[in-house]
Amino acid sequence: MDWNRWYSLKSYLRSSLWTVPLIAVAIYALIKPLTEMLGRWMIGQHLLDPKTGFFGLSMTGARSLVGDIVSADLAFLVFTFGSLLVAIQVAGGQYTPRIIATTLLRDNVIRGTSGLFVFALLFANRTLAWMGEEQVHQLQVFLAALFGFASVVAFLFLIDYAARFLRPVSLVARVGALGIAVIDSVYPAPATGRIAALKATGERRVPDRIVRHRGKSGIVLAVNLKRLVAKGRRTDSVIELVPQVGDFVAVGEPLFYLYGNASAIDENRLRALVALGTERTMEQDPMFAFRILVDIALKALSAAINDPTTAVLAIDQLQRLLSVVGKRSLYLEEIEDSSGQVRVIFRTPNWENYVHIGFREIRQYGAGSIQIARRLRAAIENLLQSLPEHRHHALLVELDLLDRVIDKQHLFPEDRALARIADSQGLGGSVTSSSGD
Template identity: 80%
Template sequence: MDWSRWYSLKSYVRSSLWTVPLIAVAIYAVVKPLTEMLGRWMIRQGILDPKTGFFGLSMTGARSLLADIVSADLAFLVFTFGSLLVAIQVAGGQYTPRIIATTLLRDNIIRGISGLFVFALLFANRTAGWMGEDEVHQLQVFIAALLGFASVVAFLFLIDYAAKFLRPVSLVARVGERGLAVIDSVYPAPSSGVATAPERDKERGTPDRVVRLAGSSGIVLAVNMKMLVAEARRANLIIEFAPQVGDFVAVDEPLFYLYGNTGAINETRLRTLVAFGTERTMEQDPMFAFRILVDIALKALSAAINDPTTAVLAIDQLHRLLRMVGKRSLRIEEIADKSGQVRMILRTPNWEDFVHISFREIRQCGAGSIQIARRLRAAIENLIQSLPEHRHDALYIELSLLDRAIASKLEFAEDVALARIPDSQGLGGSATSIANN
């Protein structure tokens, strides 16, 4: 299996809810025979009394207990998956559909608890069917009882966890955390504090060879940079990746530009080092976390939902991500091999891209809300104060646009004056208003 297929399979497994219950079935197939063998050995050694065991249950009591465990775990499974389907519909409609695969279906606690229910159900059902007419398998009944108790506790925990997990503040915080991790991996170097203009296009000139996408169209999910650098070093050339991670690439569009000894490279091999899919993921796509947060804010500001407080929560996370991005080096990334020779060029978003996606659409939809206008201003002014000077120009432009939008959308001078007061809570008070009191 080549790298691109392996990556796509791994990404699919991570975002699929059924994989953990399937693993639980495999674990059950191994553990159940081992416990049966252990139970027989404990009886032969006199460690376990076959009649009294741990609970001293009769055949009728044991079968009744096991039947209750099977019924409970089956009900837990039905309720869990039924509720999850409803939660997915609600989250997709109220927040954004892009949060389903990136957050809801990747939650390991929900997946793990559903796996526990499957394991307990199979174990209890097998124990009930394995017992004869006059023999109670005490160890298996004891283990099934423990699993049943654990299932009840896990189910109660799941209800509380899911209720908290689906709150807007929890969802946007999770997206923000994942966004920070991606930014840290894509932009590991700190900013030099000096704005640098890219000279790459002038230096490289016209590519000696263009490798185009073959097969089927798709969205670029990830690139195996380590292997591409190795291929470029082996062939003694420079590989430029034409699209960005997250771009949609159609069949026959440029995928790689090659400079140098192009005859020594295998096009098919290069194509297998790029993973494509139908939906963006956050593994190597720093802009996708911004996109999800902006979509949540826009949905909250729509007339159908009208929840500016949720939009403020999204702006909180955008502000957090921008602070980190602004302190990193965002130059066109030239990746060198061990000898220091540039082998690969990978385009990544620049500072203006991040600023535009964070503020433009939210300002267009929410500048008429005093709460949103104040929170946007607080974020922009804080970024101007905390980030290097070469990041300020794009922020000053957004601040000017915000002032003009406020003036055009608010009719009364008092509202305009209030909207121009920065407030990290939206309408939760500010230094200016407190001083005036």
């Protein structure tokens, strides 16, 4: 299987809810025969009384207990998947549809509990069908009761977990944590403050060969950089990926520019090192985390929802991400092999791109809210204090734009003065009062 197909399959399985229940079915198929063999062995070794067993249940009592477990697990499954569908609709409508695949469907707690319900249901149903007219399979009944009790506990935990998980603060914090993990993987080196110069600019002005996209149009999800570097070194060439991760590429558009010994490269194998899909993912796309948070803030600031406090929570995470990415070296355009030769050109967003997506749209839509204006100022001032000096220019531009839009949005001088106070809470802090107690 080509790398891009394997990556797309792996990404799909990670965001699919049905995979864990399917694994639970496979585990059941393995565990159930083993427990039946163990039960027979324990009876044969007189370690288990076939009449009294663990609970001392009669046939009627055992059938009733296991039947209740089957009914309970079936109800748990129906309730879980029905509630998840409602949660997806609510989250997509009030926050952004982009959090569905990145957070809701990838949550291991939801997937794991649904797998437990499936396993307990199958185990109890098989135990009920396996019981004869005269003998109660005590070990099977005991295990079915144990799995049923675990299902009840897991169901109660899932209700509490889902109620907490779907809160705005939990969702934006989850996106922020995922964004930091991606930043750590894409930008591992700390910022140096120096602007690097391209080593092979003259060689790459006119490509020797252009590799165009074939197949289906899609969004660039990830690139196998190690194999690209190895391919460039093996053929003594330079490979430039034209789109960035997260860009849409239509059929026939340039996918690679090749320089040097370009004729030695197989186009199909080169295309196989780029994974494309219908929806952006976070694996190699740190900008996508910013996009999700900004979308949540913009949806909260819309007239239909009008929830600026949720937008403030999103700005909290944007400040968190900017404070991390601002301390990393963002220059990864030229990737060298072990001998120091440039082999791959791979463009990533620069600092200005991150600042623009973090502040521009929120300022345009939310500067009329004093709460948003104050929180944006607090974020910018905090970043100015915590980030190195070479990151300040883009932040100062945003601060100047914020001051200008405040003058335009607020007619009264008192409102303008209040909007210019940096407040990490939006409204509720960082205000010096002249009144008495």
